[in-house]
Structures are given as structure tokens and as C-alpha cells.
Amino acid sequence: MFDILLKSDEQGPLYIQLYRHIRGLIQRGDIQDRTKLPSIRTLSQQIHFSKNTIETAYQMLIEEGYVISRPRSGLYVVAPSLHPPIPNQHAFNLPKDTQISNMKVLQSPHEAPIDFSLLEIDSESFPLQAWKACLNESFSYNSGRIHQYGDNKGEYALRLQIAHYLKQSRGVSCSPEQIIVGTGMSNSLHLLSKLIGQSARVAFEKNAIAQVGDIFTQNGYTVVPFPLSENELSIAEIIPTNIDAVYVTPSHRPSGSPLSYAIRQELIHWAYHNQSHIIEDDYDGEFRHAGKTIPSLQGLDQHGVVIYIGTFSKAFTPALRMNYMVLPHPLLPKLQTMERTLSSPSHMDQLAMALFMERGHWYRHIRRMRNTYRRKHEKMLQLIHTHLGSLVQIEGGGAGLHIELTVQIACSAEMLKELALTKGVRVYTTQQAELIPNNKKPKIYLGFGGITMKNMERGIQLLKEAWIR
Template identity: 40%
Template sequence: MIEVTVVLENKSGEPLYLQLYNYFKQEIQSGSIKPREMLPSKRKLSLHLGISQNTVETAYQQLLAEGYADSVPRKGIFANEINSDLILKPSKDSSRNLKVLNEESEPYIIDFSHGKIALEHFPFTSWRRLTLQSLYEEQSSFFLNGDIQGELPLREEIAKYVYHSRGVKCSPEQIILGAGTQYLMGLVTMMIGRDAIFSMEDPGYHRTREAFKDQGVNLIPIPLDEDGISMKHLYESKAQITYVTPSHQFPMGMVMPITRRMELLKWAEEKDRYIIEDDYDGEFRYRGKPIPSLQGLDPYGKVIYLGTFSKSLIPSIRINYMVLPMTLLKKYHDHFSLYKQTVSRLHQHTLWNFMKEGHWERHLNKMRTAYRKKQQTLISSIKKHLGDHVRMIGDDSGLHVLVSVQNPMSEKELIEKAREEKVKVYPTSVYYQDLNSNKGPMVLLGFGGLSEHEIEQGILLLKRAWNLY
């Protein structure tokens, strides 16, 4: 077992688990840690470095997820062999390699990514125990293909959960699991038919837009008003199906009021149209009571409901689900039952046990509290340090806010100036079908993966970067 000489900086602004992960990654890439060499146990390393076992666990999980190491049951964690030829190196003639070198030598100290979550709260111990329990209970069966829609016990738990939390009315038979929203969008497109006219919010989730385009459908962007998707423009589009994020419009953040929801349902019922409702982070609402899902309000069977465990559990688990109306469920069974299930049966079984034993509900309550505190820290920091120089958009729910900066800088300049302070912020122009139609420079600030200290530090650095005094 190797000796570890890493020095962790508590005041660097970078989480300890990330410092530890980067140390092991660099040692493995450079060959200082040899292939198949055993890494220290979590207990011994935590004692040696004076940090918690959860910190070590989080660093090791990242190494495992990215393929730098493998876990051998009852033995330990071992370094993998990394082909050094595949690691990008700086080149005198390559601006791309120079950019990589600069980013590696000057890493971001604060990353306002909306895709990261609070890993420090993930229940590693319970999840590990349930994973092992799943293997011991029915080890051989998980080497075979399972139900094409996903394991029935898990679908039963999901059906109960979405009814109690979001008012979604469905049977387990209506639920289909899939590895990611884009995969499920591919199935929906085939069921509806590529000849149909599709539409979606503009701005809207860019990965869904690209999934539609890759399917070759006619996709029409529908602008927003203060309540969400514009009904006037939707009717004018002649679309037969539309994709919306009513519980927390992505990226603008407005919550669609009940009147607009009813108007949208009426639009769907009138000419046998469909609505795709993506409830990607509906668990996290910070003001008022949650508004029922479109699907739960739908008496006509015109809503395709999408949910995910990426925001509320972990992104890498890749467990998404959709609830199909009965008309489309029949079409799915008649024409698409040859498509195999894309989610690991082991992960499905582990998640089923996790939900059945009550861990899911407890974890969700803990995450709501944690994210509410982080969101409040972000908002108060923006008000305190940036004041009237910025305008916040979409701060009622979810894991991000938009910031419109009142200075002469363009979106690109705002991002570049933030980078110079080693802070990563994100563009909003990518969410518009026409990149040039963005209504003024705005950046997206996610907060799920940052500590409250990092959030405030990041805002202070942005104040300096954008010269907001």
C-alpha cells in the first residue's frame, strides 16, 4: 500500500475532497502510483490526514467514477493503468493544448455549475450497504436482461412517490425508466412520429433541443412571457407537441401559474396534441407551496411526465423516468418493445431498497434544507456585494439563478473576466435557438455543489471581476 504525502489546504477555497481527488489523479496519470497499486484504506487515510472518512470516500468515489481506480470487494481500491498517450499535453503549435495547459495550471477555485450537487450529503454508507445487499440477494439474476420498462418494484415506488410529492396520477405500468432525458426524448419522438411538428420553450434546455434535432424533427422555438411559454405563439406555431418545464422554467426560473397550466392543457385537448412536462428539479421549491404537476391536472391524457434522480440523488446514477398516457403506452408496447432497458438492474434494485426503507424521503428532506440554505446565502451575498449593479432572475426554486449584470460587458466578457479571477460562470445564450437573440448579457450561477463559504467567496470575486463598486 502506498504512502501519501499530500498537503491539504483548509483555506484554499477548494473542497478537501477535490484536493485529495486531484492529488491521486495526478499521481496515477504520472505513474507515481503504479497500476494495480492499492490506495490507502479510508479509515487509515482519514486518520493520517486528519480529515473525515466521508471526505476520503467522496474523493475515492470520484476516482472510481472517472476510471482512475477500481474497487475490489473485500480487498480495497486499486489504481488503474492510464495510457499516458491519451492525456493532453501542451504543444507549442496548438492553441487548444495551450488553453488546456492554462486551465490546468490555473484551475477554477469556484465553479458555479448548475449540474453539480452537494456530494457531502450523499448517504454513502446506506447506499453501499444496499448495493451489496442487492448483489447478495439475487446476484445471478442481475447478469440477465430485466423488464424493458424497468424493474416493477422500483416503478411501484416511483408511482407512489410522484403521486404524494407532485400529484402525478399513474400506475407503475405507465412508467418507463431510461438512462437520461435525451434517451427518453428519442423514444417519445419515435412514438409521436418524426412528421409531427414539435415545439419547445425558447430559451429552453439545450440538450433536449439537440436531442430533437438529432431525431430530425421540425422543431419550432416558442418565446416566453412572464408566465412561461407564450400561448399566442404556441397556437400560431401549429405545433402538435410541446416541451415545457413548468415547475421551474429552464433557464429563466419562472414557475408557471395555474391559469397558464390550464390554458396549456386546453391547447393539448383541442386537437389531440401532447405536452412533455419535464419536472427536472421540482423537489426544490423555496417559496410558497408546490403547484401540482401538469400531469396531475390533466383529465385528457395528453401529458408525458418526465422526472429524474440526477438533481436529488447523484447525476452519475443516470436514472430518469417518464409517465406515458395510456394512448402512447399502447403504441410503445406495439412498436417499441424491442428496445432493451438502459439502466443498470443493480442500480435499480439498490434505488428500490433505498426508497422502500425510507432513506429516499429522509435524504430528500436533508437536501431541501441544505439547498435552501445555500440559495439564501447566494441571494444575500448578491444583494450585499453586488447590490443594484445586478438583477436576479428565477430565485423562487431550483438549483440556479440568472444574473443580469448592469455594466457594458458582453456575456463573453463577463465569463472571461470571471475566469481571470478563477471563477467559472455559465452563458445563457446557449439556451436560445438563435444564439444572437439573447435579451442582454446574463450569466447562470448554480450553487448545489458549493459550500456557503465558497458561494460568498465567489460573489466577492465576481464583484472584483466585473468592477461592480
């Protein structure tokens, strides 16, 4: 056992501070392999953080492989040799002729980079009291089921609430029987690999930034990039043959612009006539900052070709490790032969979420988050116009939790990313940045979901210093 002492100068949301601090201790070897981490309750008493904050930080460490969970035992550190060491104080004294591609963050080693993460969400808006109340009520109502495994497809009460919500808010037409509650995107794609075939070839929009490309590959899929723009004459001309599925984010594409109705219809027509499927990832479809919310692609499907995937991570918390997938009717018979292999999240958490939705807390929370992200989106646009001006061009940006920038500089997106990092700012590029022609202006993506207003402003100012140089 050991003590965790946070420095007073650490920045960012509390769960991020704690996550980065423990990660740093592991990477430097200050916490040895197989060391048991303090329990959530013990650490909460030690550093006076809420249990939810600590649980979120621990979950992030688990997801990145720094920690493993042993049932009825606790959390244990994985060998630090498996992770690259972080720089020490001397690593920041670099020679003047160091190439950009090899440069590290030129900032105080005690100061965490400002991260325009595409994955983080606003931690201050979590409805802690309402969620705790639903958890307690769920345990009271279902005390006799605590030691049961639950439904492999997901608790029916939750699937019923999800079906109702999707119909009302996203235009998804489905029954609870079509819904599979899972533990995340990897879990859903693993199941799909068995339903649509091992080593399936999946067409993937070239500029896609949803960070799932590696998850497809790890689950045995072959990813085939294809271009997609609003002026394409025919989907059949740009999607290669022998494709088993097409992955799209129609409500929020990389630029923030949704797919047009015409292209949506053509995609469905193409999938039906090619005996293929469309994987619709609606990871942040709830958040549109201007105009009406765009209905799902699945709602237009009359042929049973669209597989709809949604999540609680963006709107609620990634710590819950809960998502859902709506399967078309033609895939249900095959699913029945595999139900024993399904793996759903804690059924007590599912029952609590069902109660959370039934009581109306979920809908009120979504409204609050829309207002929060709208304010952050407006602030981000204002800061970009003020500090970056004609240096960048904002593309789309009317939906989701990130903004796409086309930077008017003759260099690669990767170089811009490295330049930003020398100023202590993390920005992001597309998954296939190396495939973008040299004559194209580089594109950079800035997430605003989890960043504070203060860090947002400071980060944009630092980008100006980095890129104008």
C-alpha cells in the first residue's frame, strides 16, 4: 500500500489530475508492478475527493492498461516496463537543432499539457445526487437479484427505456428485443464480427476521427478507406467492391456536417443491393448546437441493413462502461445461437440507469448538457476568431464535441500537432493523416467537451504562438 499526494499546482478536472498523477507514478516506476491501489473509499478519505471522481480516474487507468481489476481483490498495477517512460526534468533541455518530429513538450515538467481531447466530457455537470438516489433505490427494489448474473442481452427494463428514448429523440425504430446492451465499442464490434463474418471488410470514411479505427483492426476487421463528400454522384463509384459493411457517423461527420438525405438514401440502397450492412455510430448525436437535431440514419432503413450503435459515455460518463446496439431483424436469428457468449455491464448499474431514465432524470440531464456544450462551443469559436483569425478556417462545427480547423500553413498536420505540443497543447489529426495529399491544407481537430474555459482560452493563445512561428 502507498499514499497518493497530489501537488497543489496540478490543473484540470479532479479526475484528470488524479489519473495523470497515478499514471506518472506508474510510468516512472514509483509504483511497482503488482502493487495494489487503495480502494475507492480509502483514497476518498485520504485526499478528500468524491468516490465518483476516483472511480472515473481508476477506470481510465484500467482502459489504458496501467491497472487491472481482480474480482473480489482490488486494482493492481501492471508492470511499468510495458509503458514508455515519461520525460524527467533533464529531458526538457533539448539542443537547438532538434527536429520537430523528435521534440518533447517544452514546458515545466510539473505542468500537465492543455488537452483538447476528443474523448473527454464535462465532468462538472454529472448529476451525482440523482444518480446516487437511483443506485440506492435500484438496490432496494432488486436486493434479491444482487447475486444473479442478469440478462446477457441487457436488462429488459433498460432496453425498454432505451427503445423509448431512441424513438422519441433519435428517430430510431426498434423494439427492446433488437437492443444489445454492451460494455463499449470494442464489445459491440467483437459481437458484430461474429454476426457479419470474421475478417469482414469495412469501408471507413477517409477523414474519420472517431477513434475507433484501431478497435476495428483489433477485432479482425479489414479497414478500407473511402472518400465521401456531398457532391459525390454515386456511392457505388467510391465504395470498393466486396465490402461487408460501411462505418459512418451520419449525424456528426469529421467536419461536423451531417450526411444529406440523398446520400443517406443512396447508402441504404447500396447496402441492400450489395447484401452489406451500414454501421451507424451515433456517439454524440444528441448534441447539435444550431438548428434541429438530425434524426438517425436507422430511421430511414426499410430493408434491415443499418446497425445502430449509441453510448452513455458522451452524454453521461465513460466510467459506466455502457453502450447499446440496435440490430436489424435479419441478424436476430443468428444472435439467438450466441446469447450465452454475450457480456453485458453490471446488471445493477443497468437497473439504476433504467430507473434514472424512467424518472425523467436522463432527459433533464441531456438538456443541461446541451446548454453546457453550446456555451463551450460558442466560446471556442469566439477564441478561434480572436486569436487565430485568418490563420485557420472553421469547417462545419455545428454538432458534437469537437471543431475541425483547416490551417492555412504549408506543412503537414502532424507537424502542426508537434508544434502545438512544444507549447504544451495537445491537438488531434485524422486517423489516416498520412493518406491526405501534400497539396491539401492540413486539418486539426479540437475537442471542447472536457476542457475548462480557462484552459480553452490559454490553449488557443498557445496555438497562435506555436503556429505563427
